[in-house]
Amino acid sequence: xxxxxxxxxxxxxxxxxxxxxxxxxxxxxxxxxxxxxxxxxxxxxxxxxxxxxxxxxxxxxxxxxxxxxxxxxxxxxxxxxxxxxxxxxxxxxxxxxxxxxxxxxxxxxxxxxxxxxxxxxxxxxxxxxxxxxxxxxxxxxxxxxxxxxxxxxxxxxxxxxxxxxxxxxxxxxxxxxxxxxxxxxxxxxxxxxxxxxxxxxx
Numbered sequence: 001x002x003x004x005x006x007x008x009x010x011x012x013x014x015x016x017x018x019x020x021x022x023x024x025x026x027x028x029x030x031x032x033x034x035x036x037x038x039x040x041x042x043x044x045x046x047x048x049x050x051x052x053x054x055x056x057x058x059x060x061x062x063x064x065x066x067x068x069x070x071x072x073x074x075x076x077x078x079x080x081x082x083x084x085x086x087x088x089x090x091x092x093x094x095x096x097x098x099x100x101x102x103x104x105x106x107x108x109x110x111x112x113x114x115x116x117x118x119x120x121x122x123x124x125x126x127x128x129x130x131x132x133x134x135x136x137x138x139x140x141x142x143x144x145x146x147x148x149x150x151x152x153x154x155x156x157x158x159x160x161x162x163x164x165x166x167x168x169x170x171x172x173x174x175x176x177x178x179x180x181x182x183x184x185x186x187x188x189x190x191x192x193x194x195x196x197x198x199x200x201x202x
């Protein structure tokens with residue numbers, strides 16, 4: 001059993017810590033459910049997951065994430081993108097931190113994660129938002145380590161993890177217990193980012 005690196009039950013994170021000139025992380029609203037369902041129904045976005053999600057499954061996911069944020073003060077925040085100064089924001093998906101609900105071999109832990117709609121890929125938004133989340137995790141929540149996980153063949157997400165300064169935990173590959181046996185999405189890799197490594201990056 002690894003030392004418990006999870007933060008206190010509720011820690012409010014100042015909204016300004018979760019924003020850049022073109023990106024904002026925030027609590028979810030009912031209006032986010034429709035574009036999030038479209039994202040989750042896109043087979044390209046969901047390529048490295050067991051399957052796409054139905055509208056009901058997607059809505060239930062929003063409710064779970066929103067409830068987690070209400071309980072903890074942080075989580076997988078809804079992400080808004082501002083294409084130009086003064087323009088209305090566009091919902092692009094989620095970016096943030098969470099405590100995995102499953103029995104994983106490296107628990108307890110806090111993970112950083114993201115899922116963006118395809119039109120917003122290739123703009124650096126996942127990396128930009130994940131840096132906000134990681135900074136909040138270390139500087140506000142006082143975490144000692146943040147992890148990330150993804151399907152072995154998800155090279156796009158693995159590249160974001162590396163840009164964050166995370167390093168693959170070689171030898172800690174695992175099969176995700178929530179993914180059905182035989183699924184292409186079951187085999188996962190783990191990346192770790194200790195607090196000291198983040199601090200050394202300035």
